[in-house]
Amino acid sequence: MMNRAFFQAMGLGRGRCRGDGKGRRKGYRCHEACCKGRDDTNLNDIAPGEACTICRLHGRGSVRQRLLDLGFQPGREVKMVRNAPLHDPIELQLGDSFIVLRRREAAHIEVTHA
Amino acid sequence: MPEGAPWLVALAGQQNAGKSTLFNMLTGLQQHIANYPGVTVDKKSGSYPADGQRYEVVDLPGCYSLAAFSLEERVARAFLLEDRPDVVVNVIDATNLRRSLPLTFQLLEMGFKVVIALNMMDAAERRGLEIDIAHLERRLCVPVIPVVGRKGKGEAELRAAIAKAATTDHVTPATLNYGALEEDVARFQGKLAAEPALQDVSARWLSVKLLESDSEAEALLGTRLPNPHGILDEVYTARKTFEKRHGLSSGDHVSYCRDRHAAAIIEASITDTKAGQVPVSERIDRVLLNRFAAPIFLMATVWAIYQLSIVQGYELTKVTWPFLAGFRNFAAGILPDAGFLTDPQIRSLGLWIVDSINTLLNYVPIFLILFALIAILEDSGYMARIAFILDRILHRFGLHGQSTLPFILAGVFAGGCAVPGVMATKGIPDARARLATILTVPFMNCMAKIPLYTLLINIYFPETKGLMLFYLSTITVVVAMLVAKLLTSSVLRNEETAPFVMELPSYHLPTIPGVLRRSFDRTWLYIKKVGTVVVAIAVVIYVLLQFPGVPAARQVAYHAEAEAAIAQFYEALEGNPHRLAVEDPARLIDLINVQSAYRAARLNAGGKEAVQAMDADLAEAHPDFVPFVLRGRDADAKAANQALRTLTNQRTTLRREMRSDRIEASFLGHIGRGLEPVTQFADFDWKINIALLASFAARESAVSTLGVLFDQDDGENRSLEDRMGAQQSSEGRTAVSAVALMLFFALYPPCLATVIMVRVQTASTGWMMFSIIFPTLLGLTVASAVYSGATALGLTGLQTMSTVWFAALGLLLVVALPKPWLPDLLAGRSREPAQ
Numbered sequence: 001m002m003n004r005a006f007f008q009a010m011g012l013g014r015g016r017c018r019g020d021g022k023g024r025r026k027g028y029r030c031h032e033a034c035c036k037g038r039d040d041t042n043l044n045d046i047a048p049g050e051a052c053t054i055c056r057l058h059g060r061g062s063v064r065q066r067l068l069d070l071g072f073q074p075g076r077e078v079k080m081v082r083n084a085p086l087h088d089p090i091e092l093q094l095g096d097s098f099i100v101l102r103r104r105e106a107a108h109i110e111v112t113h114a
Numbered sequence: 115m116p117e118g119a120p121w122l123v124a125l126a127g128q129q130n131a132g133k134s135t136l137f138n139m140l141t142g143l144q145q146h147i148a149n150y151p152g153v154t155v156d157k158k159s160g161s162y163p164a165d166g167q168r169y170e171v172v173d174l175p176g177c178y179s180l181a182a183f184s185l186e187e188r189v190a191r192a193f194l195l196e197d198r199p200d201v202v203v204n205v206i207d208a209t210n211l212r213r214s215l216p217l218t219f220q221l222l223e224m225g226f227k228v229v230i231a232l233n234m235m236d237a238a239e240r241r242g243l244e245i246d247i248a249h250l251e252r253r254l255c256v257p258v259i260p261v262v263g264r265k266g267k268g269e270a271e272l273r274a275a276i277a278k279a280a281t282t283d284h285v286t287p288a289t290l291n292y293g294a295l296e297e298d299v300a301r302f303q304g305k306l307a308a309e310p311a312l313q314d315v316s317a318r319w320l321s322v323k324l325l326e327s328d329s330e331a332e333a334l335l336g337t338r339l340p341n342p343h344g345i346l347d348e349v350y351t352a353r354k355t356f357e358k359r360h361g362l363s364s365g366d367h368v369s370y371c372r373d374r375h376a377a378a379i380i381e382a383s384i385t386d387t388k389a390g391q392v393p394v395s396e397r398i399d400r401v402l403l404n405r406f407a408a409p410i411f412l413m414a415t416v417w418a419i420y421q422l423s424i425v426q427g428y429e430l431t432k433v434t435w436p437f438l439a440g441f442r443n444f445a446a447g448i449l450p451d452a453g454f455l456t457d458p459q460i461r462s463l464g465l466w467i468v469d470s471i472n473t474l475l476n477y478v479p480i481f482l483i484l485f486a487l488i489a490i491l492e493d494s495g496y497m498a499r500i501a502f503i504l505d506r507i508l509h510r511f512g513l514h515g516q517s518t519l520p521f522i523l524a525g526v527f528a529g530g531c532a533v534p535g536v537m538a539t540k541g542i543p544d545a546r547a548r549l550a551t552i553l554t555v556p557f558m559n560c561m562a563k564i565p566l567y568t569l570l571i572n573i574y575f576p577e578t579k580g581l582m583l584f585y586l587s588t589i590t591v592v593v594a595m596l597v598a599k600l601l602t603s604s605v606l607r608n609e610e611t612a613p614f615v616m617e618l619p620s621y622h623l624p625t626i627p628g629v630l631r632r633s634f635d636r637t638w639l640y641i642k643k644v645g646t647v648v649v650a651i652a653v654v655i656y657v658l659l660q661f662p663g664v665p666a667a668r669q670v671a672y673h674a675e676a677e678a679a680i681a682q683f684y685e686a687l688e689g690n691p692h693r694l695a696v697e698d699p700a701r702l703i704d705l706i707n708v709q710s711a712y713r714a715a716r717l718n719a720g721g722k723e724a725v726q727a728m729d730a731d732l733a734e735a736h737p738d739f740v741p742f743v744l745r746g747r748d749a750d751a752k753a754a755n756q757a758l759r760t761l762t763n764q765r766t767t768l769r770r771e772m773r774s775d776r777i778e779a780s781f782l783g784h785i786g787r788g789l790e791p792v793t794q795f796a797d798f799d800w801k802i803n804i805a806l807l808a809s810f811a812a813r814e815s816a817v818s819t820l821g822v823l824f825d826q827d828d829g830e831n832r833s834l835e836d837r838m839g840a841q842q843s844s845e846g847r848t849a850v851s852a853v854a855l856m857l858f859f860a861l862y863p864p865c866l867a868t869v870i871m872v873r874v875q876t877a878s879t880g881w882m883m884f885s886i887i888f889p890t891l892l893g894l895t896v897a898s899a900v901y902s903g904a905t906a907l908g909l910t911g912l913q914t915m916s917t918v919w920f921a922a923l924g925l926l927l928v929v930a931l932p933k934p935w936l937p938d939l940l941a942g943r944s945r946e947p948a949q
Contacts, residue, residue, distance in 0.1 A: 057366075062183035063613045068369045069178035070615065071213050076373075081396070085408045086506035089515075089614060091399075096241070097210055098396070098618040100502050102509070105613045 043106035046080040052111040053077050059108040070099055072109055120161060120168035121280040122197060126190060126221060127205030128214060129176035130619045132233040135263035136205055137173040155189045164273055180220050182330040194224065201279045202226040208238035208245060211384065215376035218254065219290045225316035227279045230258040231272055237620065242388025249383040264625050292371050295364055298325060298352045305345060311338045324349045326365040395620040408503050416522060419487050427480030434479055438472045439718045451707045455676050455768060463656055470652035474645060477531065477561065481640060486633035488519065493624035498616060505614055510930050511595045512602025514547035515614060524558035526591060532556040532868040533640055536875055546609035550598045552875055553885055556864030557594040559587050565817040566859055573838060574849040574911055585919045590860050592922045599929050647870045655808060658782040664775045672772055679764040686757040690750050695738035706762060708736055709743050782807055796858060796897035797851040810866060849911025854901040861893035
């Protein structure tokens with residue numbers, strides 16, 4: 001497990017991170033009832049045009065802070081708008097704003113299907 | 115505050131909220147740009163008068179919040195804490211209130227007198243948002259002024275609100291309640307407020323920051339208090355307790371509370387009349403960002419930029435060049451007159467400097483167009499989309515989606531300039547990608563590299579010009595990507611990186627004043643920063659090329675030849691009535707100078723009338739020189755004209771020979787010869803070494819230095835291509851040598867202006883040195899390897915170039931394509947010792 005975390009940190013992991021819920025740093029649950037049912041999907045698993053609700057954020061430091069500042073707060077609804085022509089990054093709609101994220105950052109956001 | 119001292123006003127807000135527009139609206143033309151101490155973040159400040167008071171306005175860097183994570187936010191925060199502005203104008207994008215309010219809450223918590231400028235009200239209206247301003251004011255307890263910065267709407271109201279806020283004593287109390295954390299916040303607020311050393315900092319704000327485990331707040335406590343550990347430990351315990359009880363870190367809770375509070379305020383003050391409708395921008399994006407259409411639109415955009423700025427701009431320089439040439443002639447007229455063989459030092463130096471400045475100014479039309487187009491791309495919102503489309507490719511090489519703009523500016527398609535390219539890296543939020551971009555942008559083919567390519571291609575590859583140019587203009591991009599990958603995985607590995615998280619702004623129609631302003635500002639910055647440097651360096655290179663001068667023995671020989679030529683001239687005029695005009699040798703020098711000034715002016719004159727006017731001027735000023743300078747009718751005048759022509763031709767030849775001797779004997783010449791043992795592997799002789807050294811000051815000079823060094827014999831009027839080709843082939847140089855030279859030139863270090871810009875943008879002399887040394891070594895290695903390899907294999911020039919190109923492309927693909935086996939391989943290797 002150490003290795004996995006290490007290589008992901010080194011940026012050697014595959015772009016598409018599957019949330020298996022193991023070997024991750026501690027995440028925080030949101031207050032909402034929406035997240036009661038455990039269902040390990042992250043933003044990367046959402047198809048274009050679909051909407052979902054944010055359960056929690058993984059990761060720490062500046063990435064996490066930036067995501068929170070942009071409004072990726074537990075409980076909010078996010079719509080996956082489209083992929084870039086080369087599949088990465090992705091465009092999301094959060095309220096009235098359109099935000100672009102790399103898939104590596106999107107993997108930090110755990111969601112449930114709305 | 116004493117009467118007369120200016121009020122300090124800070125503009126705070128998020129990146130796309132239109133702070134700069136409001137800043138321009140408030141301060142007009144009275145502004146200047148500096149750097150915040152120790153960092154490369156721009157500090158824009160300006161001022162305006164109102165009612166006998168001055169208002170000093172500072173535009174803070176864009177920030178979403180005041181956390182300690184990003185450089186911009188740290189800078190903004192340090193300014194707020196240390197300079198304590200009297201009024202903070204919080205600029206908010208009216209279409210995006212929910213994300214903007216958390217920053218407002220933090221500003222209020224810090225105890226500032228806040229005025230909210232609710233910008234882009236027109237966009238909000240179009241979007242169908244009805245905003246209840248009065249309700250917002252009531253909820254936030256601060257004045258909220260609706261403005262439309264791009265149209266100057268609401269300006270007077272905003273100024274009035276700032277003036278009113280500056281003079282009131284009342285400081286709005288914070289209104290945000292932190293729910294479950296409120297008890298802790300209040301407890302520490304009380305403790306901090308009791309500390310005499312912390313009186314200038316808002317206790318509530320500091321208390322919240324500490325609970326958010328903000329490193330800078332902890333550091334502040336450390337510097338202010340003799341023993342901060344008591345409070346820090348208590349805060350730590352409080353955080354841990356909260357986390358255990360609520361399953362949520364206190365920092366997340368604070369952020370959550372702000373977001374919820376913002377949502378609550380918005381729910382009560384905004385009515386969305388078009389809820390559920392797809393915004394116009396999104397409709398446009400459905401086409402422009404369509405998976406298949408996006409690359410086509412992108413290519414079309416870049417092509418249009420290239421056509422309009424580089425191709426059309428080049429046409430425009432033909433119109434502006436005569437003005438610069440006129441400037442040179444004007445300077446030539448003012449400076450002391452030229453001698454027959456040698457000129458006064460002050461004249462040569464003056465003209466050398468003027469030439470250097472002209473080379474620089476010649477590109478101004480191109481830059482004006484280029485920067486205007488870039489401003490349109492930025493203001494319209496398409497630039498962010500370009501980053502979105504290309505990030506995947508660029509990120510593979512350690513770069514960033516926003517590296518696109520610098521590369522375009524520096525000349526992806528052969529013809530740009532690295533100086534604005536390096537300047538444009540400012541916007542890249544990822545420090546590692548930014549440095550990698552700065553260091554690879556100079557590999558692009560700037561406009562000044564083109565003349566040497568054309569020269570060599572015309573000599574060695576007359577049949578395959580197009581293909582060679584294609585190879586050269588693409589290989590630089592390939593090399594830049596490879597170098598970026600190499601640097602980011604070696605020397606830059608430990609630099610800070612940032613995630614690619616970016617907002618796609620709505621499309622806006624750019625305004626003409628906005629675009630023009632940006633275009634002029636950036637061009638002016640280029641002229642100012644580069645101009646001073648180029649003049650200084652021009653002087654250094656001049657000294658290196660001029661001294662110690664022509665050896666004494668050669669000098670004597672030249673003087674003898676000159677005297678012979680002059681004697682021949684008088685002999686030819688024997689019995690000619692016009693001879694009287696030049697009986698005195700001093701007059702002869704005058705005549706020669708008048709003639710060369712006339713020739714230079716005539717080259718620059720447009721149309722028949724202008725030439726006639728010049729002739730009339732000449733006849734008036736120097737009636738006795740007319741038969742020599744102008745082609746006369748009678749036999750005597752013809753003879754006089756012919757004699758002068760012969761003399762000036764001889765003079766030109768002598769002077770060119772002397773210049774060649776001088777360069778060979780000069781310091782730079784010695785350096786060029788001294789480098790031969792190293793450069794011989796790439797087949798560069800001392801002449802090419804000198805040209806390459808001189809081109810460090812300005813790339814254009816490579817060709818002109820070569821022009822001097824490959825001088826022509828008497829009376830021959832062959833082009834530089836012919837001369838160089840003949841001389842080079844007699845020395846056994848082949849097309850392979852040319853390929854090595856062109857590759858070296860493609861990888862050659864940035865010119866001095868760029869190097870200075872690298873210094874400015876990285877704020878580090880170390881990186882500046884690196885940007886010189888690394889490309890030199892790389893270029894020399896590649897050139898030597900290619901030359902030695904191709905000679906050993908007996909390849910032709912074209913075969914060599916093709917081989918190099920395909921090899922580079924192959925390497926690029928190996929680096930770029932996904933390597934699913936690599937992580938497994940690495941993981942397997944590192945797991946072994948553990949078992």
